[in-house]
Amino acid sequence: MVFNFSHYKWLLIGSAFILALSLGVRHGFGLFLAPMSLSFGWGREIFAFAIAFQNLIWGIAQPFSGALADRYGAGKVIAGGGFLYACGLVLMSTATSSSMLLMSAGVLVGIGLSGTTFSVILGVIGRALPIQSRSMGMGLASAAGSLGQFVMLPGTLELIQQFGWQSALIILAGLVALILPLVGMLKDRPLVRTADTQTAGQALQECMAHPGFILLSAGFFVCGFQVVFIGIHLPSYIIDQHLDVGTGTAALALIGLFNIFGTYTAGIFGARYSKPRLLTMLYALRAIVIACFIAVPVTKLSVYCFSIAIGFLWLSTVPLTNGTIASVFGVRNLSMLGGIVYFFHQVGAFFGGWLGGLVYDRTGSYDLVWYISIVLSVIATVLHWPITESPVERRPRAGEVC
Template identity: 70%
Template structure:
């Protein structure tokens, strides 16, 4: 029993750190709108489009990264997501056109977020603890993600002021790359394949038949829209 709790504790700590890094860095992208737009003479719609694309890809990719986590294990999925996320940040630091920004900040980071955020990480936490402790464990991991968003904003702003926006993105890419060694703390295995197991289309059809699924989806859509909209545009608005 003691060994089980020790293992669950390490998984919870690793999951919390991954969420703090993943969501914390993502929440500071709005701080890059003004310096990047000013340097390249972009309208604000160029940067905003890349971040909008990122969030759409993040949402669209999550069912597929969840299925990959079930099939091959969450640790491998988070590992790939962390690599793509870090690569996207570093390429974003060298972006000098709308296309390169959309591919790095939009496509790569969007896919990376889908593999390193709630849909995969909370599944790991839920499987690691007994049912009676599951809500508390998921709450702790989610709170770590929220704390990361709070803590990373002043750090990101400080990096931009100290290093400039390009080097700051490279530094954030190196920080996100810490997700790769943290994967070792997850100790998650692929789910056993049961006879008659649902396929992904069957699971999606079943989910879509429940009103609760649509209510949750709508709630997350509204939450994501207003949080990202404010997070991207508010810093520049306040400066103006």
């Protein structure tokens, strides 16, 4: 299959840059845990809860952001999300209490992320690309967007070390504000609706009655739990093992780098093989990778090997999950349906982020959360096996594109 990149290049480039900025900044939040906690004498649970709450707000807002993008086009949703994201970072730089941190890093950034990340952006791509190129296009945009996670991490650490965490947040807010002019590259338009077009309510009723959708949502809970726990707490875990902060930053950067290859590969494979079967394999591999990491002594070599392996599996689930939704339900309400599944991802993210800080403050160790992550991987492996990609049977509706 030949993918005509030139025909969609501005759409894909714009999508990639928006994802790179949004996810790249978000991926570095774990670097602020130690300096902010030390500045205010907080335990790790306070910062961890704020970021966990961010993920929960992100998840709650995501179906609504997706529904608005499906109905009115994604441009206004992305621009509004970018504005709130930047405002949240500015307010976060002035936070002196847990409530201010919760409002800024939690509420504003969480809502901002719901309008500038996968469900909305991949919905744009799903509507624009033909079905045979959809999975690859999603993988390509996700992979290019993942480059931001690799580039932004060392840059964020350098900003913190050179200017302090407050000034670093202000600078990052300026970068996030660049999302607003990038919206013009997408030129997304909602699909034409007629009297027979499936409504959002009908789409919601249809997906909630579909067992595969429920299983997909439950499996995505596991993804959220794991990536946020690792993203927030891995640098601190590495420092606890008597390695330097640079190793923790390099670990997250490696995750971002190999995430590029993982998401792109997932997009290619998803166009050729069963996406639910690929998801089954990915979660099984996550269980193995995490188990091996905690079973051996923590050294720079083991950290880097773990980061490379988990990075390859990091967001490979996203194009496969969204691609499965598009295959089964079509693209008419793709951003909303992707947002519902992503809500479960973010509920998992809330528990992964918060539980990491809670368990550490209570026990002085992350071991219990690592074990939970392994068990959840096994559960997700089982959940994805019975899912199929067969399109739902429904009466054809005028104006609907599948």
